Amino acid sequence: MLLVVKIGGAKGIAEHIAALAADIAACARDGARVVVAHGGSAEADELGHRLGVPPRRITSPSGHVSRYTDQATLEVVIMAMAGAVNTALVRALQNCGLPAVGLSGVDGGLLRGTRKEAIRSVEGAKVKLVRDDFSASISSVNTALLGLLLDAGYVPVVCPLVLAQGGEACNVDADRAAAAIARAMGADALILLSNVPGLLRDAGSPGTLLRHITLDLADRYEAVAAGRMKTKYQAAVEAARSGVARAIIADARRDRPVSSALAGQGTVISA
Amino acid sequence: MLLVVKIGGAKGIAEHIAALAADIAACARDGARVVVAHGGSAEADELGHRLGVPPRRITSPSGHVSRYTDQATLEVVIMAMAGAVNTALVRALQNCGLPAVGLSGVDGGLLRGTRKEAIRSVEGAKVKLVRDDFSASISSVNTALLGLLLDAGYVPVVCPLVLAQGGEACNVDADRAAAAIARAMGADALILLSNVPGLLRDAGSPGTLLRHITLDLADRYEAVAAGRMKTKYQAAVEAARSGVARAIIADARRDRPVSSALAGQGTVISA
Numbered sequence: 001m002l003l004v005v006k007i008g009g010a011k012g013i014a015e016h017i018a019a020l021a022a023d024i025a026a027c028a029r030d031g032a033r034v035v036v037a038h039g040g041s042a043e044a045d046e047l048g049h050r051l052g053v054p055p056r057r058i059t060s061p062s063g064h065v066s067r068y069t070d071q072a073t074l075e076v077v078i079m080a081m082a083g084a085v086n087t088a089l090v091r092a093l094q095n096c097g098l099p100a101v102g103l104s105g106v107d108g109g110l111l112r113g114t115r116k117e118a119i120r121s122v123e124g125a126k127v128k129l130v131r132d133d134f135s136a137s138i139s140s141v142n143t144a145l146l147g148l149l150l151d152a153g154y155v156p157v158v159c160p161l162v163l164a165q166g167g168e169a170c171n172v173d174a175d176r177a178a179a180a181i182a183r184a185m186g187a188d189a190l191i192l193l194s195n196v197p198g199l200l201r202d203a204g205s206p207g208t209l210l211r212h213i214t215l216d217l218a219d220r221y222e223a224v225a226a227g228r229m230k231t232k233y234q235a236a237v238e239a240a241r242s243g244v245a246r247a248i249i250a251d252a253r254r255d256r257p258v259s260s261a262l263a264g265q266g267t268v269i270s271a
Numbered sequence: 272m273l274l275v276v277k278i279g280g281a282k283g284i285a286e287h288i289a290a291l292a293a294d295i296a297a298c299a300r301d302g303a304r305v306v307v308a309h310g311g312s313a314e315a316d317e318l319g320h321r322l323g324v325p326p327r328r329i330t331s332p333s334g335h336v337s338r339y340t341d342q343a344t345l346e347v348v349i350m351a352m353a354g355a356v357n358t359a360l361v362r363a364l365q366n367c368g369l370p371a372v373g374l375s376g377v378d379g380g381l382l383r384g385t386r387k388e389a390i391r392s393v394e395g396a397k398v399k400l401v402r403d404d405f406s407a408s409i410s411s412v413n414t415a416l417l418g419l420l421l422d423a424g425y426v427p428v429v430c431p432l433v434l435a436q437g438g439e440a441c442n443v444d445a446d447r448a449a450a451a452i453a454r455a456m457g458a459d460a461l462i463l464l465s466n467v468p469g470l471l472r473d474a475g476s477p478g479t480l481l482r483h484i485t486l487d488l489a490d491r492y493e494a495v496a497a498g499r500m501k502t503k504y505q506a507a508v509e510a511a512r513s514g515v516a517r518a519i520i521a522d523a524r525r526d527r528p529v530s531s532a533l534a535g536q537g538t539v540i541s542a
Contacts, residue, residue: 047350051321075355079318082373083354084346087432087440091377095438101379101416102353106362107372108425145372145425152419154379161358167366169358 002033002150004187004244005258006178008194009039009085013252017092020193023256024155025096033150035181036093036100036157039174040077040085041067047080048073058121058130065227066135068121069171074134077171078104078161086159093155101149104159105138106169108145111177113138113162115170136162136170138177141184179235183242190239191261192232193252198267199225199233213269215240236269246270273304273421275458275515276529277449279465280310280356284523291464292363294529295426299369304421306452307364307371307428310445311348311356312338318351319344329392329401336498337406339392340442345405348442349375349432357430364426372420375430376409377440379416382448384409384433386441407433407441409448412455450506454513461510462532463503464523469538470496470504484540486511507540517541 007013007020028034044067045055053076056068069077086102093100105111113136118129149156158181160174175192182190201208201224213221218237225233236247250266251257260266278284278291299305315338316326324347327339340348357373364371376382384407389400420427429452431445446463453461472479472495484492489508496504507518521537522528531537 079350079354083350099379108370
């Protein structure tokens with residue numbers, strides 16, 4: 001079984017890293033091959049504040065919220081995500097006895113993509129064109145590099161950077177990166193862990209968790225997903241539509257979060 | 272031929288990265304297997320200043336100068352070196368058509384080591400004991416991980432962190448890291464590139480470059496190496512004594528720095 005586990009970068013996740021690592025190590029000991037992908041929004045935001053480069057968000061006309069990544073912000077993102085968060089995760093896995101190797105999408109051209117020349121940003125009643133944004137969509141995944149490491153017994157830990165067509169490093173949404181990896185690797189499950197129990201019909205009420213969404217009904221639930229959940233949900237649905245047997249949006253903060261997600265705790269999206 | 276090329280982290284090296292990467296790519300096309308190791312002192316110093324964690328140095332009673340790496344400094348070092356510098360180097364190599372994979376010593380336990388409980392620091396006329404320093408010496412190198420990547424055609428790019436015995440990430444001198452890798456891999460040459468032409472008999476005069484030092488005379492020249500050159504020189508000598516055919520201290524700022532070093536430009540230390 002090949003699992004792609006994405007560990008969210010929201011505030012409050014960092015304190016759960018040891019428990020996450022222990023559960024991933026347990027899954028690996030049970031025979032699973034695991035690729036870890038991660039975000040690092042909270043760490044990048046905090047570092048940006050400390051460096052006088054406060055985070056800004058872009059809301060697309062279709063309602064997607066993303067990080068506005070100009071050159072200074074890109075440097076912050078690289079230091080926070082490829083430096084701090086990736087090293088902390090690798091270290092946590094190593095300390096659970098699991099050999100882990102940190103990679104960014106730049107390494108070996110692991111994630112190649114296309115930087116958009118201009119993106120549309122909704123600001124109040126206006127739509128502006130942003131031209132200095134270093135964000136990219138993913139066009140290919142170096143599955144051979146991941147396979148090389150997995151076959152040798154390593155757990156790749158992937159940071160969401162992309163090597164763009166012009167040779168620039170670019171920021172990419174971490175959920176989309178995890179989904180692209182899961183699709184390209186033909187994973188059995190994509191598990192997106194963050195600080196929510198899953199897709200909630202009413203974002204404020206954990207009791208309204210949607211437990212199972214079949215692909216034929218997936219579009220109908222898209223309106224339920226707002227803000228950052230919108231991209232997460234779409235990434236999960238796209239992965240499931242591309243052959244990943246199950247995409248699961250689940251809570252990183254519970255005991256044994258990966259095992260629980262595989263047991264059905266969270267929102268399971270499947271055919 | 273296996274080369275270990277260490278690219279220094281001194282101020283003024285960053286602008287030479289593209290030329291360095293092009294020369295490393297040319298060596299690789301000529302058939303060399305290359306492991307790149309790097310420092311990042313200038314970047315770590317600058318980030319530390321920006322974050323209000325200014326750099327401090329420790330001078331050991333034997334005259335070695337090293338970074339005083341308390342917890343806050345360790346975080347700065349990880350972000351600057353594993354984040355910014357490593358990603359920039361990998362990207363530069365990728366953009367020369369060379370598949371490169373960035374690693375820190377934490378990845379796969381690439382560099383394991385021993386953190387010192389207390390280190391002695393000369394402060395004026397006194398010697399103090401420093402107990403909160405996250406620095407380590409290297410005890411083992413995961414040569415299998417480097418071999419796996421080299422055999423698959425990748426250039427490993429190694430950032431000087433160590434996974435210490437207690438599971439901590441620790442700082443390690445980048446020259447010593449490169450020397451440890453060269454020794455463990457049985458490299459044909461260790462090339463230490465920085466912002467000096469080599470070991471100078473008189474540190475201020477490039478005309479006093481020592482071109483060739485044989486191992487039987489190596490100890491005699493140790494007194495010539497002062498400050499940061501002291502550690503660099505010792506690392507080079509230790510590598511040459513441990514079976515690395517040539518250790519070369521050379522200038523990163525010249526044209527084709529790696530090829531020039533191999534052609535004998537710099538200080539060559541050999542049996």
